[in-house]
Amino acid sequence: xxSIANLISxxxxxxxxxxxxxxxxxxxxxxxxxxFASALFQxxxxxxxxxxxxQASFTDSESSEEGEDGDLMSRVxxxxxxxxxxxxxxxxxxxLDLINRxxxxxxxxxxNKLLKKCTELRRLKEGRIVHAHFLNSKxxxxxxxxxxxxxxxxxxxxxxxxxxxFDDMPVKDMVTWTALIxxxxxxxxxxxALKLFPQMLELGLKPNQxxxxxxxxxxxxxxxxxxxTQIHSFCIKYGYELNVFVASSLLDMYARCGMMGxxxxxxxxxxxxxxxxxxxxxACHARKGEGEDxxxxxxxxxxxxxxxxxxxxxxxFSACASIGALEQGKWVHAHMIKFGGKLIAFVGNTLLDMYAxxxxxxxxxxxxxxxxSRDVVSWNSMITGCAQHGxxxxxxxxxxxxxxxxxxxxxxxxxxxxxxxxxxxxxxxxLHYFELMKKYMVEPEVEHYVTIVDLxxxxxxxxxxxxxxxxxxxxxxxxxxxxxxxxxxxxxxxxLGALAAERVFELDPHDSGPHVLLSNIYASAGxxxxxxxxxxxxxxNGVKKEPxxxxxxxxxxxxxxxANDDAHPHREEIHKMWEKISxxxxxxxYVPDTSHVLLFxxxxxxxxxxxYHSEKLALAFALLNTxxxxxxxxxKNIRMCGDCHSAxxxxxxxxxxxxxxxxxNRFHHFSNGSCSCGDYW
Numbered sequence: 284x285x286s287i288a289n290l291i292s293x294x295x296x297x298x299x300x301x302x303x304x305x306x307x308x309x310x311x312x313x314x315x316x317x318x319f320a321s322a323l324f325q326x327x328x329x330x331x332x333x334x335x336x337x338q339a340s341f342t343d344s345e346s347s348e349e350g351e352d353g354d355l356m357s358r359v360x361x362x363x364x365x366x367x368x369x370x371x372x373x374x375x376x377x378x379l380d381l382i383n384r385x386x387x388x389x390x391x392x393x394x395n396k397l398l399k400k401c402t403e404l405r406r407l408k409e410g411r412i413v414h415a416h417f418l419n420s421k422x423x424x425x426x427x428x429x430x431x432x433x434x435x436x437x438x439x440x441x442x443x444x445x446x447x448x449f450d451d452m453p454v455k456d457m458v459t460w461t462a463l464i465x466x467x468x469x470x471x472x473x474x475x476a477l478k479l480f481p482q483m484l485e486l487g488l489k490p491n492q493x494x495x496x497x498x499x500x501x502x503x504x505x506x507x508x509x510x511x512t513q514i515h516s517f518c519i520k521y522g523y524e525l526n527v528f529v530a531s532s533l534l535d536m537y538a539r540c541g542m543m544g545x546x547x548x549x550x551x552x553x554x555x556x557x558x559x560x561x562x563x564x565x566a567c568h569a570r571k572g573e574g575e576d577x578x579x580x581x582x583x584x585x586x587x588x589x590x591x592x593x594x595x596x597x598x599x600f601s602a603c604a605s606i607g608a609l610e611q612g613k614w615v616h617a618h619m620i621k622f623g624g625k626l627i628a629f630v631g632n633t634l635l636d637m638y639a640x641x642x643x644x645x646x647x648x649x650x651x652x653x654x655x656s657r658d659v660v661s662w663n664s665m666i667t668g669c670a671q672h673g674x675x676x677x678x679x680x681x682x683x684x685x686x687x688x689x690x691x692x693x694x695x696x697x698x699x700x701x702x703x704x705x706x707x708x709x710x711x712x713x714l715h716y717f718e719l720m721k722k723y724m725v726e727p728e729v730e731h732y733v734t735i736v737d738l739x740x741x742x743x744x745x746x747x748x749x750x751x752x753x754x755x756x757x758x759x760x761x762x763x764x765x766x767x768x769x770x771x772x773x774x775x776x777x778x779l780g781a782l783a784a785e786r787v788f789e790l791d792p793h794d795s796g797p798h799v800l801l802s803n804i805y806a807s808a809g810x811x812x813x814x815x816x817x818x819x820x821x822x823x824n825g826v827k828k829e830p831x832x833x834x835x836x837x838x839x840x841x842x843x844x845x846a847n848d849d850a851h852p853h854r855e856e857i858h859k860m861w862e863k864i865s866x867x868x869x870x871x872x873y874v875p876d877t878s879h880v881l882l883f884x885x886x887x888x889x890x891x892x893x894x895y896h897s898e899k900l901a902l903a904f905a906l907l908n909t910x911x912x913x914x915x916x917x918x919k920n921i922r923m924c925g926d927c928h929s930a931x932x933x934x935x936x937x938x939x940x941x942x943x944x945x946x947x948n949r950f951h952h953f954s955n956g957s958c959s960c961g962d963y964w
Contacts, residue, residue, distance in 0.1 A: 376416075398435050430456075438466070468500045495517070496529055504539070530552075562595050569605065574602040577598065597629055604636050609642055626654055636664045659696065666699040670700070697731060704738060706960070708742060740769065761790035764784075794826075795821065835915070835916065865894060871933060
C-alpha cells in the first residue's frame with residue numbers, strides 16, 4: 284500500500300509541474316506536455332496489477348469505466364463481478380466481452396475461476412456461456428478446464444450435458460471419470476455411476492477416495508448389497524479401506540442395505556474417525572427408526588470429544604421423530620442451542636418435523652415462526668403437522684398462506700393438505716385442492732387418490748367414493764380399496780364393504796388389516812358365522828393380526844401395555860386406578876360402548892373386556908406416576924377404538940389433564956371433555 288501511495292503522490296506532483304510549465308508560452312507548453320505524457324506513462328506502469336487467479340490484467344468494472352478507445356493499461360475484476368452481465372448484446376458476461384474487445388488477455392485460470400463461481404452458485408446459464416467461449420479459445424484442449432466444465436454440469440444436475448462433455452473430450456484422466464461418476468451418484472443415477480467404474484479400470488486408471496465414496500453412495504441406493512461388497516473389495520485392493528472418508532461411505536452403504544452388523548464392523552475397524560463417520564452411523568440408526576441407538580451413539584461421540592455438526596442434529600431430530608421421543612428431542616434441541624447451533628434450513632425442518640410427530644404442535648409452530656428461511660419442505664412439515672393433529676382448518680390456512688408467499692406446492696404439499704381435509708371433514712375444500720393440482724402441473728399419484736376416497740368415505744358418500752375409484756385413470760391399489768373398506772366399517776355398510784374387501788384380498792392377500800376390518804363389519808352386524816369365516820380364512824392363509832399395544836414415556840423410561848395386561852409388575856395398582864377412574868367418569872355421563880367388543884359374549888362380559896384396553900392401562904399408569912396437571916402422552920400401534928376415545932374425553936375433564944394419544948392415523952388432543960378431532964376420525 285505504501286508504494287502505491289508513493290506513486291500516486293508522484294503522479295500528483297507531475298500534474299502540478301504540468302500546470303506550472305503551461306503557464307509559460309504556448310510553444311514551450313506543448314513541448315512540456317509531450318514530456319509530461321511520457322513521464323506520466325512511466326509513472327503509471329507499476330500500477331499494473333494482476334489477480335492471483337490469472338496473469339491477465341483485469342479491472343474493477345464498478346469503479347473504473349472504459350475510455351472511448353477501451354485501452355486502459357490495467358484492469359482489476361473483483362470476485363463479486365466475475366459473473367456480471369453484459370451491458371450490451373455481447374457474450375452475456377462482461378468479463379468475456381472485455382476479452383473479445385481485446386481489453387483483456389484470456390487465460391486458462393480465468394476460465395477456471397469463472398467455472399468455479401458458476402458451480403458454487405449453480406449458475407448454469409452463465410456456465411454454458413463460459414463453456415461456449417472456452418471452446419472458441421486457443422485453450423480449448425486444456426484438460427484441466429474441460430474437467431471443470433464437466434464438474435460444473437454434474438454439480439448443477441444437468442447429466443445430459445455432463446455426459447456430452449465427457450463424450451466429446453479427446454483425452455480423459457482419473458478426475459474426468461470421477462467427476463462423471465460423482466455426478467450420476469449425486470443425482471439419482473446409481474446404475475449409470477456403477478457402469479462407468481469397470482470402463483475406467485479397463486483404461487488402467489487408478490480410482491481415488493472420491494471415486495470410491497461416490498461409488499459406495501451409488502451402491503447404497505442399489506436394490507442389493509452385491510455391488511457394495513465388490514466395491515469394498517476394490518477399496519481394499521487399492522489401499523483405501525482405512526481412509527476415513529471411504530470408510531464412512533462404506534458403513535453408510537452397508538446400513539442403507541440393511542446390514543448394520545457390517546456397518547458397525549467397518550466403524551469399529553476405523554483407525555481414525557471424524558465427524559463424518561460418526562454422523563454416518565447416527566444417520567443409519569435414524570433411517571432405521573432406531574432412535575435410542577442413535578442417541579446412544581451421540582453420547583458416545585461426545586465422550587470421544589467429537590463436536591456435533593448440523594448433520595448430527597438433523598439425524599437426531601429425525602430419530603426422535605420416528606419413535607415420538609419428545610423429551611429426548613427437547614434435550615437434543617437444548618444441546619444444539621447451548622453449542623450455538625442455528626436453525627438453518629434442513630436442521631430447522633427436521634426439528635419442526637420432530638416436534639409435530641412427537642406430539643407438540645405448539646413447539647412445532649414456534650420453530651416454524653423462528654426459521655431463518657422457509658422453503659417448500661418447511662411449509663410441508665408444518666402443514667403435515669397440522670393435518671396429523673386433526674387441525675383441518677389450520678391446515679387449509681397454512682396452505683393458503685404458503686401460496687400467498689409465492690412458494691410453489693409440490694405433490695407432497697397437496698398430499699398433506701388433502702390429508703388434513705380428510706381428517707377434518709372438509710369435503711368441499713379437499714375436492715377443490717384436488718382440482719387445484721392441475722393448475723400447478725402436479726400429477727396425482729396413488730396416495731392422492733387414497734385421500735380422496737377416504738375424504739368421500741368418511742363424509743358418508745360411499746357410492747361416490749366407489750364411482751371415483753372406478754373412474755380413476757390409474758389402476759386402483761389395495762390402499763385405495765382399503766380406504767373404502769375403512770369407510771364401510773365406519774358407516775356399517777356390509778355389502779360394499781365385502782366388495783372392497785374382496786378387491787383388497789386379491790391385491791394384497793397377506794395384509795391382516797382388511798381381514799380384521801371385514802370381520803369387524805360382520806361382527807358389528809351380528810353376522811357371527813361370516814365373521815368366523817373371515818377369521819378362518821386368515822388362519823388358513825397364515826395372516827396374523829398385529830397385537831394392539833400402547834406405551835407411555837415417564838422419566839426417560841418407556842412402559843408398554845397390551846390389552847388385559849397381567850405381566851406388568853404394577854398391574855394391581857394399575858387395575859385399581861382404572862376402576863376408580865371408571866367409576867368417576869360413569870358419574871359424569873360415560874357409558875361403555877360395547878359395540879366395539881366384537882365377541883359373541885353377554886353384555887356384562889363385553890363391558891369387562893372394554894375396561895382393560897391397552898391405552899386405558901397406559902393412562903392409569905401415567906396418572907399414578909406423574910404430578911397433577913402434567914400433560915400425558917400415549918402412543919398406540921393401531922387405531923384407537925371408539926369406546927377408549929369416549930372414555931378418555933371424560934377422564935380429561937374429571938382429572939383436569941391434557942391427554943394426547945397418537946394412533947396410526949393421527950393425534951388426539953383431549954382436554955376438558957373434548958377432543959381436537961371433534962369426534963370425526
